[in-house]
Amino acid sequence: MNSELINNTIQFVQLELKDAEGGHDWFHIERVWRNAKLIAKSEDVDIEIVEIAALLHDIADSKFNNGDEKIGPKKALNFLIDQDADYRVIDHVLAIIENVSFKGGNEVRTFNSTELDVVQDADRLDAIGAIGIARTFNYGGFKNRAIYDPEIKPDLNMTKEQYKSSTAPTVNHFYEKLLLLKDTMNTATGKKIAENRHQFMEQYLEQFYNEWQGLN
16 A cells, blocks of 8 residues: 555645534544544455545535535545556546535435445444534534524425535434435445444434423
8 A cells, every 4th residue: 555645645635624614624534534444444445545535535525615526526636646646546536536425316326336335434424423413513503504493394305406505404404414324324334333323313313302392
């Protein structure tokens, strides 16, 4: 494995995301990278591709770039070319970046590999459980969204465009994304970890509604 490329990628991502929103900053990348390495231990994968893709998967999230889904892969491509990375690695990493995200609207990924399975699971694990809850409310505050409004129900039938432009209260996001992720996991390790984090979110929501209604 090219440890120099890994180290250079870490430095690049840290610099690029130094002013990023708290749920999509370097620490998010670092957690996904760690998750990916953990999951990869039980999978037959090219670990170099897994690590580089995990590190670059959110280098320019479309949510913070006017919905542009091409800017992230483009930044990653330019960086990897500058690093003289092997084109086999570049092509695979870009395909992972382009297909890793949950986009709503029943979006189907157009590329498949075990490396993508690992990185996608690693990313989705960071969207659920205690960290997922913290990230969700952090982003809701960043977008000045209501925490909860009983009159606004979750919409499970949004198109991709409607999902991306939604301004619904933050609690709705649990039903529109977070609680759906457990059943989308690809790997055995990912599924096992997701089950525990999913249960934690269900317990959190039960407590949330009890407190909202003044029951305890």
